[in-house]
Amino acid sequence: MFILSLTYRKSNDEADKHMEPHMAWVKEGYAKGWFLASGRKVPRTGGVILAIGERAAIQAYVAADPFTVHGVAEYDIIELAMTTTVEGLEILKR
Structure with a gap:
């Protein structure tokens, strides 16, 4: 699982x-x-996206975000190895 934390580098x-x-x-x-x-x-000051998938694909997709392309925001991609969730959120363990 990934936390995609974006921070604005330009004004709102x-x-x-x-x-x-x-x-x-x-x-x-x-x-x-x-x-x-x-x-x-x-x-x-930005936003957050919870994502699943392959790191390389996620990184490539983030690079194509119009916010990235136009220098509006910068992403911090944090990978988590989720081990425990409440019932119904097992998808986060991917």
Whole structure:
């Protein structure tokens, strides 16, 4: 499992200019079965995505995010070897 933590490197106004294509990219990540949950950080300094899949594929996908392409945000990709979950969240152990 991966935690994709993105931090804005540009203003929220600049992020808003690229939000529509970024959200299309996020929706495609869900369609691929890689993304499990996502949302904004509070305060709004970036966001977090919970993902599963192969590291190389996730890294390549992150590189194609419009936020990455336009220098709006930088990603920190954290890999976890999840060992324990509550019932119903076993998918996180992948």
